[in-house]
Amino acid sequence: MSKTKVAMAIVVLILIIASIGFFYVVTHREDADFKEGIIIPEGIAIFNKREINDQIVVKTLVMEIQKSNLEKATKQDMSQINANDTAFLIRTSYKKEAPKSGQLVAIVVLKDGSFVASKNVNGILQYAKGKFGSYTMDYLTGLYTVE
Numbered sequence: 001m002s003k004t005k006v007a008m009a010i011v012v013l014i015l016i017i018a019s020i021g022f023f024y025v026v027t028h029r030e031d032a033d034f035k036e037g038i039i040i041p042e043g044i045a046i047f048n049k050r051e052i053n054d055q056i057v058v059k060t061l062v063m064e065i066q067k068s069n070l071e072k073a074t075k076q077d078m079s080q081i082n083a084n085d086t087a088f089l090i091r092t093s094y095k096k097e098a099p100k101s102g103q104l105v106a107i108v109v110l111k112d113g114s115f116v117a118s119k120n121v122n123g124i125l126q127y128a129k130g131k132f133g134s135y136t137m138d139y140l141t142g143l144y145t146v147e
Contacts, residue, residue, distance in 0.1 A: 034119060034128035035066045037102040041092035046144045051093060057143065061090070065107070065117060068130035078108065078116050078127055087111045088140055113137050 040062055043053035052058070090107040094100075105118040105125060114131045132140075 034070050034072075034117070034126060037121075038062055038066065038104060038119065039094070039100060039102040041094055041104060043093045045091045045093065046088050046140070048089075048091060049144065052143060060139070061107075062104070064132055064136045065104075065115075065130065068132060070128040070130045073116050073127035073129040075125065075127060077129060078106075078118060081108050081110065081116065085110050085112075087137070088144060090140075109137075109140065 040055070041058050043051045044058055044061060045051045086108060088107075088109040090109065092104045092106070094103055101120060101122045103120045105120055107115055107117040109115045109132065112131075113134065113136075114129065116127060116129050118125045118127050120126075
């Protein structure tokens with residue numbers, strides 16, 4: 001009878017440790033890899049309205065992405081975004097050459113300040129989710145409304 005209790009206690013202990021590990025993996029999905037190696041674009045376009053080729057604007061946007069806490073995302077996360085929730089769709093532009101690893105492709109910014117960005121990594125798109133601060137949202141709104 002005592003061996004059974006010890007075996008049950010070991011099984012329960014293993015289950016508790018496994019659940020703590022699973023919880024940690026699910027809640028701490030930070031994607032630090034996405035922040036590294038981002039190539040600064042030549043310009044950006046918000047909703048394809050007009051292209052902004054100001055390096056200060058572009059570097060500010062990239063810096064805000066790198067500064068935010070990023071989580072891993074998937075292509076499905078990008079495709080499930082509702083058009084009614086979208087505040088901005090930002091497209092990046094680079095010199096007319098073959099895509100390089102580290103180039104940002106698109107950034108979908110939602111009205112709540114969160115975003116999903118995609119980056120080319122060796123020909124494969126990598127996705128990350130994050131959240132901009134209110135200052136960045138005001139900045140993007142100002143860029144969009146300025147003609």
